[in-house]
Amino acid sequence: xxxxxxxxxxxxxxxxxxxxxxxxxxxxxxxxxxxLAIMGPSGSGKTTLMNMIGLLxxxxxxxxxxxxxxxSKMRVNKRAKxxxxxxxxxxxxxxxxxxxxxxxxxxxxxxYKGVSQTKRLKRASAVLEQVGLSDREYFYPHxxxxxxxxxxxxxxxxxxxxxxxxxxxxxxxxxxxxTRVVMELLSEIHSMGNTILMVTHNPILTRYASxxxxxxxxxxxxxxxxxVGQLPGRVERALQAVRTxxxxxxxxxxxxxxxxxxxxxxxxxxxxxxxxxxxxxxRTKS
Amino acid sequence: xxxxxxxxxxxxINTSRTRSFMTMFGVIISVSSVITIVxxxxxxxxxxxxxxxxxxxxxxxxxxxxxxxxxxVSLHSLQSVASSPDGIIxxxxxxAVAKTADINLLSPIATITGxxxxxxxTMTNTVIVGASESLPExxxxxxKYGSFFSxxxxxxxxxxxxxxxxxxxxxxxxxxxxxxxxxxxxxxVQGVFEETPVTPLSPSVNFNNSIVIPYTKAKEISAGxxxxxxxxxxxxxxxxxEKVSKTIQSTLLKNHGGQEDFSVLRQEETLAISxxxxxxxxxxxxxxxxxxxxxxxxxIMNIMFATVSERTRExxxxxxxxxxxxxxxxQFIIEAVTLSATxxxxxxxxxxxxxxxxxxxxxxxxxxxxxxxxGSFLVSVGVGIISGILPAIKAAGKDPIDSLxxx
Numbered sequence: 001x002x003x004x005x006x007x008x009x010x011x012x013x014x015x016x017x018x019x020x021x022x023x024x025x026x027x028x029x030x031x032x033x034x035x036l037a038i039m040g041p042s043g044s045g046k047t048t049l050m051n052m053i054g055l056l057x058x059x060x061x062x063x064x065x066x067x068x069x070x071x072s073k074m075r076v077n078k079r080a081k082x083x084x085x086x087x088x089x090x091x092x093x094x095x096x097x098x099x100x101x102x103x104x105x106x107x108x109x110x111x112y113k114g115v116s117q118t119k120r121l122k123r124a125s126a127v128l129e130q131v132g133l134s135d136r137e138y139f140y141p142h143x144x145x146x147x148x149x150x151x152x153x154x155x156x157x158x159x160x161x162x163x164x165x166x167x168x169x170x171x172x173x174x175x176x177x178x179t180r181v182v183m184e185l186l187s188e189i190h191s192m193g194n195t196i197l198m199v200t201h202n203p204i205l206t207r208y209a210s211x212x213x214x215x216x217x218x219x220x221x222x223x224x225x226x227x228v229g230q231l232p233g234r235v236e237r238a239l240q241a242v243r244t245x246x247x248x249x250x251x252x253x254x255x256x257x258x259x260x261x262x263x264x265x266x267x268x269x270x271x272x273x274x275x276x277x278x279x280x281x282x283r284t285k286s
Numbered sequence: 287x288x289x290x291x292x293x294x295x296x297x298x299i300n301t302s303r304t305r306s307f308m309t310m311f312g313v314i315i316s317v318s319s320v321i322t323i324v325x326x327x328x329x330x331x332x333x334x335x336x337x338x339x340x341x342x343x344x345x346x347x348x349x350x351x352x353x354x355x356x357x358x359v360s361l362h363s364l365q366s367v368a369s370s371p372d373g374i375i376x377x378x379x380x381x382a383v384a385k386t387a388d389i390n391l392l393s394p395i396a397t398i399t400g401x402x403x404x405x406x407x408t409m410t411n412t413v414i415v416g417a418s419e420s421l422p423e424x425x426x427x428x429x430k431y432g433s434f435f436s437x438x439x440x441x442x443x444x445x446x447x448x449x450x451x452x453x454x455x456x457x458x459x460x461x462x463x464x465x466x467x468x469x470x471x472x473x474x475v476q477g478v479f480e481e482t483p484v485t486p487l488s489p490s491v492n493f494n495n496s497i498v499i500p501y502t503k504a505k506e507i508s509a510g511x512x513x514x515x516x517x518x519x520x521x522x523x524x525x526x527x528e529k530v531s532k533t534i535q536s537t538l539l540k541n542h543g544g545q546e547d548f549s550v551l552r553q554e555e556t557l558a559i560s561x562x563x564x565x566x567x568x569x570x571x572x573x574x575x576x577x578x579x580x581x582x583x584x585x586i587m588n589i590m591f592a593t594v595s596e597r598t599r600e601x602x603x604x605x606x607x608x609x610x611x612x613x614x615x616x617q618f619i620i621e622a623v624t625l626s627a628t629x630x631x632x633x634x635x636x637x638x639x640x641x642x643x644x645x646x647x648x649x650x651x652x653x654x655x656x657x658x659x660x661g662s663f664l665v666s667v668g669v670g671i672i673s674g675i676l677p678a679i680k681a682a683g684k685d686p687i688d689s690l691x692x693x
Contacts, residue, residue, distance in 0.1 A: 056606060056687040076682075077610050083686075084608020095603045095690070099301035109607040111290060156607065 004030040009062030022048040024218035040215035088157025092169040096141040103137040147178025295620035310629035316582020317633025320662035325652035327571030348517040373547025391420035395516040398508040404466040416504025432477030440500040445473040450494035590673035602690030611682040622674025626667040
C-alpha cells in the first residue's frame, strides 16, 4: 500500500517573470515502511517537497494522495488534523517552544488532540525515555545540547504515533557523535515499521536509508533502492570522486560530490534562475 | 473553548512574564490616565459651577460698564471690578434701585483702598468692602464667630473680617472686640467669616482676605473717592426676577440719560456666560482624554506588534505539530482578553487611588465619571484584544510553513 503518492506536483514561488519553480512536475510513490533519503544541492526543492508531503505547504499544481486520500485540495482544518495524527516533524533547527519545558514541548501535539493533561504527560514521559532523555524532562530547550534537543524533537514527532516521520536535515546542526545517536534512533524507529522521509546533505547517512532520491532543479533525477546498512552505488562512486577533488574547486564552492551526481537530462524550463545555474555549471566543467 | 485552551493561554501568559506585564502596562496607563484627566477636568467644572449656582436664582447684579462678556466673566471678582473703566454707578442709582418693587434684599458693594493696621502691624493685600447688613444672606456667606453688623449697627464703626485677616493682622483665630485702624479711623471687629475654600478658576470673592464695614462708614472714611462697584439685589421670588431686572434696567437708563454704561445681570445670564468658559473647559477635557486614549492605544499596539515575529514563529511551530487555526486563535483570544481585562481593572483601581490621593492632598476635587471609566476600559481593552489576536488571525490565512519561516 502506498502511503504517499505524488503525481505531477509543481510548486511556484512568486509571480510572472519573477516566478521560480521550486518543484517541477514531480511524481513519486512512497510505500509504507520505507526509509527515504532525499539528497540534492541547495535550492533543488528537497525541503519544498518535504513541506508539501508534511502538509505545511500546498502544491501549485498536481495531485497529492496521502493514505490514498487526495489532500491537495483539502481544507485547512482537516489538513491540520491529518498533520497532527499522521505526521511527525523533525526540523534542522529543532523548533522547540523556548518557554515550555522539554516534557511540555513533547506533550504539546497531544494537547491539540484533546488528550487529558495527566495522560499526555505520561505518554510524553514514556517517549522521552525511549529516546534516552528521561533525566531531561524538566529542562528547558536552551539548557539542552543540540543532540539532546533533536532527540527531544524526535520524541515530539513520535508522541502521536504518526504513520510518517518527516526529518528535514535532522543532523544539519549536529556534531558527528550526536549525528550518530540521532541516526541510530531514526533507524530504530524505522525498524519498528514507521515510514521515514529524511532530507540530508551528508551522503554517508544514506546508509541508513532503504531508498535514495536525488533532486536537482526541482526534479527527481535519480531514484535508487538500497539495502539498509549499505551505501548506494551512486554515493559510493561519488564519495570516491570527492577524494580526488582539486583544492581550487573546493574554494570555488563547487562540491565534487554534486558534480558526480547524475545530471538532469533535458532542462525543460527557461526561468532566469535556471539559466544562471546552467551557465554556472558550464563554467565549472570547462 | 475548552479548559485545555484556557490552560494553554494561561501558561503562555505565565511563561512569558515580561511580555505579559508590558502588555498589561499599556492598558493600565491608558485607562488610568484617561480616567484621572477627565476626572480632574470634571471636578474643576463642578467646583466652579457650584460656586456660581450657590448665589441663587433670584439674584440681580448691577455693575458699571457695558454688558459684555469680559466684564461679566469677572463678575464678583471685586479686585477687577474695582478698576472697571467706563461708566460709574452713583448714589442716585443706588437709591433708585432700592425703590424698585418686589425687592427683598439689597446691598451695595463698594471697595475702598486703605491699609488696615493693628497695634504696630499693617496688612497689605486686603480688600476693604463697604456693604449693607444684607450681604451675608445675599452671597450665602456665614459668619463663623461673632455676628455680622445689623441694620442698627450700620452707623457704627464695626467690621467683619475674613479668616486670613484674622490670622495675619491679629495673629489669632477670634479677634472679636479688638479694634484696628483703617485710614486712621478705628473699627471694632464684630465677626469672623467662615473660611472660604479657595477654588481655582472661580470668579467669586476671596472672603478670606476681605474686611467688610458698613457702607455708610466706607463712604465716610474714603472722603468721597469711593465708587460703587456693584449693587447686589435679591427679589422676593425667582418668578419676578426677570421683571425686576427689566425695571431696574429702564430706571437706570433714565438716570444715565439713555446711555447704557452699566449692566444688569441675572444669574441665568451669569451662568450662560460661564457656560462659554465651561464649553472651552469641556473641549479641553475631551481633547486631553482623546490624546491619552490614542497614546495608550499606541502603547498597547507597540508591545503587541513588537512580539509579532516571535509569536508568528510560535504559531508556525504549533501549527506544524497539528494545531488547527481555531485552536490557535482561541488561545490568543483568551490570552489577549485576560491580559487586557486585567490591565483595565488595574488601571481603574490605580486611577481611583490617584483621584483619592489628589482629593486628600489638594483643594482639587477630581470627579469619578462612570461613563468615562466604562468608555476608556472598553476602548483600551478592545485595542488590546484586537492587537493581541492580530498575529493569530494573520497566520490563520497562511500555510504553516510561512509562519514557521517567520514571514
